[in-house]
Amino acid sequence: MKSLILWGAGGHAAVVLDIAVAMGCFESVALVDDGRPDCSSLPAPLLGSSRVLLSMPQGTDCQFLVSIGDNQDRARCFEAGLRAGCLPATLIHPSAVVSPSAVIGRGTVVMARAVINARAVIGQNCIVNTGAVVEHDCLVADHVHIGPGAVLGGGVQIHPYVSMGLGAIALPSAVIGDSAVIGAGCVVLDAIPALATAVGVPARIVSRVPVYSGQ
Ligand SMILES: CC(C)(COP(=O)(O)OP(=O)(O)OC[C@H]1O[C@@H](n2cnc3c(N)ncnc32)[C@H](O)[C@@H]1OP(=O)(O)O)[C@@H](O)C(=O)NCCC(=O)NCCS
Incomplete structure (x- = not known):
């Protein structure tokens, strides 16, 4: 089973997180965010900033999905993730x-x-x-x-x-x-x-x- 990192920990991420959990195919789900979101009510740990995701060694059994509603911001993060060699998930x-x-x-x-x-x-x-x-x-x-x-x-x-x-x-x-x-x-x-x-x-x-x- 793969693990999943969601980039973005706001309201939209809360919904995406529920979907990832409902799919039942991820060993673990965690979040990264470059702001200071309140994740206390989310059933997944906040690992830190996007640097945690972007510096993961390639070949890791981990996928990412950008859980940000704004289209431009989501695109910027998605392209950065791809450039860093991260594997995108489809949920x-x-x-x-x-x-x-x-x-x-x-x-x-x-x-x-x-x-x-x-x-x-x-x-x-x-x-x-x-x-x-x-x-x-x-x-x-x-x-x-x-x-x-x-x-x-x-x-x-x-x-x-x-x-x-x-x-x-x-x-x-x-x-x-x-x-x-x-x-x-x-x-x-x-x-x-x-x-x-x-x-x-x-x-x-x-x-x-x-x-x-x-x-
Ligand atoms: C269309 C939208 C982006 C416009 O936002 P805005 O640029 O701030 O526009 P304003 O609120 O200044 O409204 C401009 C004019 O459009 C009208 N208007 C705005 N949204 C409208 C809507 N959805 N339906 C009908 N008229 C609308 C306003 O009454 C105003 O009319 P007027 O100039 O005759 O007074 C916004 O109202 C909207 O519908 N957003 C969608 C939000 C959404 O569904 N999000 C999904 C979240 S998961």
Whole structure:
């Protein structure tokens, strides 16, 4: 059995930790964090800063997953981990439904009751949050967050660093551009340009600068 180190010990990490434990396939799970998080209520030890992870000798039977909600921060840590030779884990909650023909990238977490249907492709270092649905033939790029209860219709394309808010919906074949932020409850009918923030039903663009950190 391998052990797992989660990089990031905030609220999102608490959920990821529960998933790692529920999977029952890790000998041990521990955390590292570069701040001063209060981990007293978490059932896993805080080993110290990310240096503990990044200085582990290569070939160790230990995987890592970045448990940080912000897409940019998560990407930075993920790339640093890969550069240091750390092995990324992929976490899938036992209650999630993942088609055998779907592909889930390294470093991605699929949370409880999420559904990923046939031929969907999810990139690296993504979050498919609790109860989200990714329909058949969707293409989700790296470092994306699909929020709790969000739904992607068939054939939707999500570009890197996109954040889909709680309960947001993208209709079939919609395309959401790089780093766009889709507000909670928003319904995307067709296309959202890169760097836009969209809200409402149907989606209207309220900003062209990313403002939502994903936390
Ligand atoms: C879209 C979002 C990022 C906008 O945040 P913001 O840039 O701080 O925007 P503001 O709060 O200044 O709102 C800008 C306008 O959009 C409206 N608005 C904001 N969020 C909205 C939403 N989800 N649905 C409808 N309208 C929304 C505001 O009422 C405001 O309208 P106005 O200009 O007519 O007054 C944020 O509201 C949101 O929905 N975040 C999603 C959070 C989430 O789901 N996280 C997942 C955690 S796991």
